[in-house]
Amino acid sequence: MSRTLTCRDFIEFLDAYLEEELPADEREVFESHLSICPWCVDYLASYRETIRLGKAAFTDPDGPPPADAPPELVRAILEALPARR
Amino acid sequence: MGLAFEDEKPFLDRLRQGDPIAYEKLVRSQAGRLLAVAQRILRSEEDARDAVQEAFLHAYEALEGFHGEARLSTWLHRIVVNAALMRLRSRRRRREEPLEPLLPCFREDGHRADPGPAWALPPEAHVEQRELMARVREALDRLPESYRTVLLLRDIEELDTEETALALGIKPDAVKTRLHRARQALRSLLDPHLREALT
Numbered sequence: 186m187s188r189t190l191t192c193r194d195f196i197e198f199l200d201a202y203l204e205e206e207l208p209a210d211e212r213e214v215f216e217s218h219l220s221i222c223p224w225c226v227d228y229l230a231s232y233r234e235t236i237r238l239g240k241a242a243f244t245d246p247d248g249p250p251p252a253d254a255p256p257e258l259v260r261a262i263l264e265a266l267p268a269r270r
Numbered sequence: 271m272g273l274a275f276e277d278e279k280p281f282l283d284r285l286r287q288g289d290p291i292a293y294e295k296l297v298r299s300q301a302g303r304l305l306a307v308a309q310r311i312l313r314s315e316e317d318a319r320d321a322v323q324e325a326f327l328h329a330y331e332a333l334e335g336f337h338g339e340a341r342l343s344t345w346l347h348r349i350v351v352n353a354a355l356m357r358l359r360s361r362r363r364r365r366e367e368p369l370e371p372l373l374p375c376f377r378e379d380g381h382r383a384d385p386g387p388a389w390a391l392p393p394e395a396h397v398e399q400r401e402l403m404a405r406v407r408e409a410l411d412r413l414p415e416s417y418r419t420v421l422l423l424r425d426i427e428e429l430d431t432e433e434t435a436l437a438l439g440i441k442p443d444a445v446k447t448r449l450h451r452a453r454q455a456l457r458s459l460l461d462p463h464l465r466e467a468l469t
Contacts, residue, residue: 191376191379191380192376199450200453222381222382224381224382228374231461232454236425238406238460239421239425239456240425242403242406243426254304254305255305255319262323262327266327
Protein backbone atom coordinates (compact mmCIF):
# COMPACT_ATOMS: atom_id res chain seq x y z
CA MET A 186 0.00 0.00 0.00
CA SER A 187 1.48 3.38 -0.96
CA ARG A 188 1.68 6.25 1.56
CA THR A 189 -1.25 8.04 -0.06
CA LEU A 190 -4.45 6.37 -1.08
CA THR A 191 -6.96 7.05 -3.78
CA CYS A 192 -10.63 6.28 -3.20
CA ARG A 193 -10.17 3.29 -5.51
CA ASP A 194 -7.36 1.94 -3.28
CA PHE A 195 -9.50 2.60 -0.24
CA ILE A 196 -12.32 0.43 -1.61
CA GLU A 197 -9.87 -2.33 -2.51
CA PHE A 198 -8.66 -2.60 1.10
CA LEU A 199 -12.03 -2.08 2.74
CA ASP A 200 -12.66 -5.66 3.85
CA ALA A 201 -9.11 -6.09 5.10
CA TYR A 202 -9.62 -2.93 7.16
CA LEU A 203 -12.94 -4.11 8.58
CA GLU A 204 -11.53 -7.55 9.36
CA GLU A 205 -8.59 -5.86 11.08
CA GLU A 206 -6.17 -7.66 8.78
CA LEU A 207 -4.16 -4.55 7.86
CA PRO A 208 -0.76 -4.13 9.51
CA ALA A 209 -0.54 -1.05 11.77
CA ASP A 210 1.32 1.13 9.25
CA GLU A 211 -1.18 0.39 6.47
CA ARG A 212 -4.07 0.97 8.82
CA GLU A 213 -2.61 4.36 9.57
CA VAL A 214 -2.46 5.23 5.84
CA PHE A 215 -6.02 4.00 5.46
CA GLU A 216 -7.26 6.10 8.36
CA SER A 217 -5.42 9.20 7.22
CA HIS A 218 -7.27 8.93 3.89
CA LEU A 219 -10.53 8.65 5.84
CA SER A 220 -9.69 11.84 7.71
CA ILE A 221 -9.66 13.85 4.48
CA CYS A 222 -12.21 12.09 2.26
CA PRO A 223 -15.94 12.54 2.94
CA TRP A 224 -16.84 10.20 0.06
CA CYS A 225 -14.91 7.31 1.64
CA VAL A 226 -16.31 8.08 5.11
CA ASP A 227 -19.78 7.87 3.61
CA TYR A 228 -18.93 4.71 1.65
CA LEU A 229 -17.48 2.98 4.72
CA ALA A 230 -20.59 3.80 6.78
CA SER A 231 -22.99 2.57 4.12
CA TYR A 232 -20.86 -0.54 3.44
CA ARG A 233 -20.95 -1.45 7.14
CA GLU A 234 -24.69 -0.83 7.15
CA THR A 235 -25.09 -3.08 4.11
CA ILE A 236 -23.45 -5.98 5.95
CA ARG A 237 -25.66 -5.38 8.98
CA LEU A 238 -28.82 -5.14 6.87
CA GLY A 239 -27.95 -8.34 4.99
CA LYS A 240 -27.77 -10.24 8.28
CA ALA A 241 -30.88 -8.51 9.69
CA ALA A 242 -32.96 -9.31 6.61
CA PHE A 243 -32.75 -12.99 7.43
CA THR A 244 -33.29 -12.75 11.16
CA ASP A 245 -36.29 -10.49 10.70
CA PRO A 246 -39.37 -12.16 12.24
CA ASP A 247 -41.42 -11.08 9.22
CA GLY A 248 -38.98 -12.72 6.84
CA PRO A 249 -39.79 -15.75 4.77
CA PRO A 250 -38.14 -18.61 6.72
CA PRO A 251 -40.72 -20.62 8.64
CA ALA A 252 -40.14 -21.22 12.36
CA ASP A 253 -41.36 -24.81 12.23
CA ALA A 254 -40.73 -27.47 9.66
CA PRO A 255 -43.82 -28.61 7.76
CA PRO A 256 -45.16 -31.79 9.43
CA GLU A 257 -45.00 -33.68 6.14
CA LEU A 258 -41.26 -32.94 5.88
CA VAL A 259 -40.65 -34.20 9.42
CA ARG A 260 -42.67 -37.30 8.61
CA ALA A 261 -40.79 -37.91 5.36
CA ILE A 262 -37.43 -37.63 7.12
CA LEU A 263 -38.44 -39.96 9.93
CA GLU A 264 -39.94 -42.52 7.58
CA ALA A 265 -36.84 -42.57 5.41
CA LEU A 266 -34.37 -43.14 8.23
CA PRO A 267 -34.95 -46.70 9.49
CA ALA A 268 -34.73 -48.07 5.95
CA ARG A 269 -31.17 -46.79 5.74
CA ARG A 270 -29.80 -48.51 8.84
CA MET B 271 -26.79 -21.25 16.99
CA GLY B 272 -27.94 -23.04 20.13
CA LEU B 273 -29.51 -26.43 20.34
CA ALA B 274 -32.21 -27.29 22.85
CA PHE B 275 -30.22 -30.15 24.34
CA GLU B 276 -28.60 -29.06 27.55
CA ASP B 277 -26.04 -31.81 27.66
CA GLU B 278 -25.20 -33.04 24.20
CA LYS B 279 -23.02 -36.01 25.11
CA PRO B 280 -25.75 -38.31 26.50
CA PHE B 281 -28.06 -37.18 23.71
CA LEU B 282 -25.41 -37.92 21.11
CA ASP B 283 -24.87 -41.36 22.66
CA ARG B 284 -28.58 -42.08 22.31
CA LEU B 285 -28.51 -40.96 18.70
CA ARG B 286 -25.54 -43.16 17.94
CA GLN B 287 -27.27 -46.13 19.54
CA GLY B 288 -30.11 -45.62 17.06
CA ASP B 289 -32.64 -44.43 19.66
CA PRO B 290 -35.67 -43.47 17.51
CA ILE B 291 -37.09 -41.10 20.13
CA ALA B 292 -33.84 -39.14 20.25
CA TYR B 293 -33.76 -38.99 16.49
CA GLU B 294 -37.31 -37.76 16.28
CA LYS B 295 -36.48 -35.06 18.83
CA LEU B 296 -33.50 -34.02 16.75
CA VAL B 297 -35.53 -33.83 13.55
CA ARG B 298 -38.44 -31.97 15.13
CA SER B 299 -36.19 -29.44 16.82
CA GLN B 300 -33.85 -28.79 13.91
CA ALA B 301 -35.70 -29.33 10.65
CA GLY B 302 -37.41 -25.92 10.61
CA ARG B 303 -34.17 -24.04 11.15
CA LEU B 304 -32.35 -26.16 8.58
CA LEU B 305 -35.16 -25.72 6.08
CA ALA B 306 -34.76 -21.95 6.40
CA VAL B 307 -31.01 -22.32 5.71
CA ALA B 308 -31.64 -24.44 2.59
CA GLN B 309 -34.35 -22.04 1.39
CA ARG B 310 -32.00 -19.11 1.64
CA ILE B 311 -29.46 -20.89 -0.53
CA LEU B 312 -31.82 -22.52 -3.01
CA ARG B 313 -34.73 -20.06 -3.15
CA SER B 314 -37.06 -22.96 -3.77
CA GLU B 315 -39.26 -24.57 -1.12
CA GLU B 316 -39.31 -27.90 -2.93
CA ASP B 317 -35.55 -28.07 -3.48
CA ALA B 318 -34.95 -26.93 0.09
CA ARG B 319 -37.11 -29.74 1.47
CA ASP B 320 -35.20 -32.28 -0.62
CA ALA B 321 -31.89 -30.86 0.60
CA VAL B 322 -32.97 -31.06 4.24
CA GLN B 323 -34.15 -34.63 3.80
CA GLU B 324 -30.84 -35.57 2.18
CA ALA B 325 -28.96 -33.79 4.94
CA PHE B 326 -30.74 -35.72 7.68
CA LEU B 327 -30.09 -39.00 5.89
CA HIS B 328 -26.45 -38.07 5.53
CA ALA B 329 -26.24 -37.03 9.18
CA TYR B 330 -27.88 -40.28 10.27
CA GLU B 331 -25.31 -42.29 8.39
CA ALA B 332 -22.41 -40.13 9.54
CA LEU B 333 -23.35 -40.08 13.24
CA GLU B 334 -20.98 -42.88 14.16
CA GLY B 335 -18.07 -40.75 12.98
CA PHE B 336 -19.22 -37.66 14.84
CA HIS B 337 -17.79 -37.39 18.33
CA GLY B 338 -18.98 -33.97 19.36
CA GLU B 339 -16.01 -32.02 17.94
CA ALA B 340 -18.51 -29.24 17.14
CA ARG B 341 -21.96 -28.61 18.52
CA LEU B 342 -24.56 -30.90 17.02
CA SER B 343 -26.45 -27.90 15.61
CA THR B 344 -23.28 -26.56 13.95
CA TRP B 345 -22.50 -29.98 12.48
CA LEU B 346 -26.03 -30.28 11.07
CA HIS B 347 -25.85 -26.74 9.73
CA ARG B 348 -22.70 -27.58 7.75
CA ILE B 349 -24.30 -30.74 6.38
CA VAL B 350 -27.41 -28.93 5.18
CA VAL B 351 -25.33 -26.14 3.63
CA ASN B 352 -23.38 -28.75 1.68
CA ALA B 353 -26.54 -30.60 0.64
CA ALA B 354 -28.06 -27.34 -0.59
CA LEU B 355 -24.90 -26.36 -2.47
CA MET B 356 -24.77 -29.79 -4.14
CA ARG B 357 -28.33 -29.27 -5.29
CA LEU B 358 -27.55 -25.74 -6.45
CA ARG B 359 -24.65 -27.03 -8.55
CA SER B 360 -26.79 -29.73 -10.10
CA ARG B 361 -29.30 -27.16 -11.36
CA ARG B 362 -28.91 -25.86 -14.85
CA ARG B 363 -26.77 -22.76 -14.58
CA ARG B 364 -28.65 -19.56 -15.24
CA ARG B 365 -26.92 -16.91 -17.26
CA GLU B 366 -25.60 -14.38 -14.81
CA GLU B 367 -25.89 -10.64 -15.27
CA PRO B 368 -22.51 -8.89 -15.00
CA LEU B 369 -21.77 -7.39 -11.62
CA GLU B 370 -19.54 -4.55 -12.86
CA PRO B 371 -22.33 -1.97 -13.32
CA LEU B 372 -23.00 -2.27 -9.57
CA LEU B 373 -19.42 -1.51 -8.54
CA PRO B 374 -18.31 2.04 -7.71
CA CYS B 375 -16.81 4.20 -10.48
CA PHE B 376 -13.92 6.61 -9.99
CA ARG B 377 -12.45 9.57 -11.79
CA GLU B 378 -9.29 9.00 -13.80
CA ASP B 379 -7.18 9.97 -10.81
CA GLY B 380 -8.83 7.21 -8.73
CA HIS B 381 -10.78 9.62 -6.52
CA ARG B 382 -14.45 10.49 -6.10
CA ALA B 383 -16.30 13.74 -5.62
CA ASP B 384 -18.08 14.54 -2.38
CA PRO B 385 -20.87 12.17 -1.39
CA GLY B 386 -24.54 12.99 -1.46
CA PRO B 387 -26.63 12.84 1.71
CA ALA B 388 -25.90 10.01 4.14
CA TRP B 389 -28.16 6.97 4.31
CA ALA B 390 -31.32 7.48 6.32
CA LEU B 391 -32.44 4.33 8.09
CA PRO B 392 -35.95 3.93 9.44
CA PRO B 393 -36.31 3.37 13.20
CA GLU B 394 -36.27 -0.27 14.33
CA ALA B 395 -39.68 -1.93 14.81
CA HIS B 396 -41.18 0.65 12.49
CA VAL B 397 -43.30 -0.40 9.50
CA GLU B 398 -40.68 1.07 7.17
CA GLN B 399 -38.09 -1.23 8.74
CA ARG B 400 -40.11 -4.24 7.56
CA GLU B 401 -40.29 -2.76 4.08
CA LEU B 402 -36.57 -2.21 4.15
CA MET B 403 -35.90 -5.83 5.15
CA ALA B 404 -38.01 -6.98 2.21
CA ARG B 405 -36.04 -4.64 -0.06
CA VAL B 406 -32.76 -6.08 1.21
CA ARG B 407 -33.92 -9.62 0.46
CA GLU B 408 -35.04 -8.55 -3.02
CA ALA B 409 -31.68 -6.88 -3.62
CA LEU B 410 -29.82 -10.01 -2.51
CA ASP B 411 -31.87 -12.04 -4.96
CA ARG B 412 -30.75 -9.75 -7.77
CA LEU B 413 -27.09 -10.59 -7.24
CA PRO B 414 -25.55 -13.12 -9.62
CA GLU B 415 -25.77 -16.59 -8.05
CA SER B 416 -22.02 -17.07 -7.54
CA TYR B 417 -21.81 -13.80 -5.58
CA ARG B 418 -25.08 -14.21 -3.74
CA THR B 419 -24.01 -17.64 -2.50
CA VAL B 420 -20.69 -16.39 -1.12
CA LEU B 421 -22.39 -13.48 0.63
CA LEU B 422 -24.98 -15.82 2.13
CA LEU B 423 -22.42 -18.30 3.38
CA ARG B 424 -20.09 -15.68 4.86
CA ASP B 425 -22.40 -12.97 6.19
CA ILE B 426 -25.58 -14.86 6.96
CA GLU B 427 -24.65 -18.50 7.55
CA GLU B 428 -21.44 -17.27 9.21
CA LEU B 429 -19.04 -19.76 7.65
CA ASP B 430 -15.47 -18.49 7.69
CA THR B 431 -13.44 -17.92 4.53
CA GLU B 432 -11.80 -21.37 4.60
CA GLU B 433 -15.09 -23.18 5.21
CA THR B 434 -16.76 -21.25 2.41
CA ALA B 435 -13.90 -22.00 0.03
CA LEU B 436 -14.10 -25.69 0.88
CA ALA B 437 -17.89 -25.81 0.49
CA LEU B 438 -17.74 -24.10 -2.90
CA GLY B 439 -14.58 -25.76 -4.19
CA ILE B 440 -12.83 -22.42 -4.80
CA LYS B 441 -9.74 -20.76 -3.35
CA PRO B 442 -9.98 -18.62 -0.19
CA ASP B 443 -8.79 -15.56 -2.14
CA ALA B 444 -11.66 -16.04 -4.59
CA VAL B 445 -14.07 -16.12 -1.63
CA LYS B 446 -12.66 -12.82 -0.36
CA THR B 447 -12.90 -11.17 -3.78
CA ARG B 448 -16.44 -12.36 -4.43
CA LEU B 449 -17.59 -11.35 -0.96
CA HIS B 450 -16.20 -7.86 -1.35
CA ARG B 451 -17.77 -7.42 -4.78
CA ALA B 452 -21.09 -8.87 -3.59
CA ARG B 453 -21.22 -6.46 -0.63
CA GLN B 454 -20.40 -3.52 -2.90
CA ALA B 455 -23.10 -4.56 -5.37
CA LEU B 456 -25.66 -5.04 -2.60
CA ARG B 457 -24.77 -1.61 -1.26
CA SER B 458 -25.30 -0.08 -4.73
CA LEU B 459 -28.70 -1.74 -5.03
CA LEU B 460 -29.79 -0.39 -1.64
CA ASP B 461 -28.27 3.04 -2.12
CA PRO B 462 -31.10 4.78 -4.07
CA HIS B 463 -33.77 3.53 -1.63
CA LEU B 464 -31.89 4.68 1.45
CA ARG B 465 -31.01 8.08 0.05
CA GLU B 466 -34.57 8.52 -1.19
CA ALA B 467 -35.74 8.15 2.39
CA LEU B 468 -34.35 11.61 3.05
CA THR B 469 -36.24 13.38 0.33
